[in-house]
Amino acid sequence: xxxxxxxxxxxxxxxxxxxxxxxxxxxxxxxxxxxxxxxxxxxxxxxxxxxxxxxxxxxxxxxxxxxxxxxxxxxxxxxxxxxxxxxxxxxxxxxxxxxxxxxxxxxxxxxxx
Amino acid sequence: xxxxxxxxxxxxxxxxxxxxxxxxxxxxxxxxxxxxxxxxxxxxxxxxxxxxxxxxxxxxxxxxxxxxxxxxxxxxxxxxxxxxxxxxxxxxxxxxxxxxxxxxxxxxxxxxxxx
Numbered sequence: 001x002x003x004x005x006x007x008x009x010x011x012x013x014x015x016x017x018x019x020x021x022x023x024x025x026x027x028x029x030x031x032x033x034x035x036x037x038x039x040x041x042x043x044x045x046x047x048x049x050x051x052x053x054x055x056x057x058x059x060x061x062x063x064x065x066x067x068x069x070x071x072x073x074x075x076x077x078x079x080x081x082x083x084x085x086x087x088x089x090x091x092x093x094x095x096x097x098x099x100x101x102x103x104x105x106x107x108x109x110x111x112x113x
Numbered sequence: 114x115x116x117x118x119x120x121x122x123x124x125x126x127x128x129x130x131x132x133x134x135x136x137x138x139x140x141x142x143x144x145x146x147x148x149x150x151x152x153x154x155x156x157x158x159x160x161x162x163x164x165x166x167x168x169x170x171x172x173x174x175x176x177x178x179x180x181x182x183x184x185x186x187x188x189x190x191x192x193x194x195x196x197x198x199x200x201x202x203x204x205x206x207x208x209x210x211x212x213x214x215x216x217x218x219x220x221x222x223x224x225x226x227x228x
Contacts, residue, residue: 042218
């Protein structure tokens with residue numbers, strides 16, 4: 001499968017715990033995006049990488065959130081001290097060029113108890 | 114700021130009938146416009162995009178969309194709906210003047226095709 005992959009697919013955690021998600025983009029894509037989707041809403045942008053550089057962060061990305069893409073390949077999204085409001089589907093997408101469509105992974109569904 | 118409106122939460126259509134899912138947008142400069150589809154427990158799948166050129170864009174699974182600059186709309190259409198088209202559809206926009214800014218999505222429209 002050469003599409004975008006995300007792990008884990010599901011994560012249940014207790015409030016206050018830290019969680020980390022991984023995204024493996026399509027190999028030749030240099031742009032990588034993280035979005036968050038809650039029930040009944042469209043995806044909302046969180047952050048964007050071009051190669052290893054994090055070029056943009058949304059105001060939705062509080063200080064508890066951090067993302068990395070250390071070698072310009074896979075990316076991780078960490079949420080520290082999770083809150084119930086963090087429960088959502090976290091989507092990763094990649095693209096090769098700015099004019100192209102972004103290709104999305106299956107998402108990681110986070111449930112914070 | 115960029116924004117997308119999908120005025121219908123739900124669209125119901127009989128199998129074999131034409132379908133339209135509406136989308137209007139607001140963006141500074143010329144827009145890049147996209148449609149995505151989301152099936153249950155699946156990621157978003159790219160359907161089609163408008164960058165420039167012909168106002169009628171053809172995409173995957175027989176879908177097409179018409180760009181109307183004066184009405185700032187980009188409605189998704191299909192001449193003959195299939196039950197398997199039932200899914201959640203998202204319109205998205207990226208402003209050309211905005212450079213590398215990511216996609217801004219609408220809230221989605223749930224399409225139900227009834228046999």
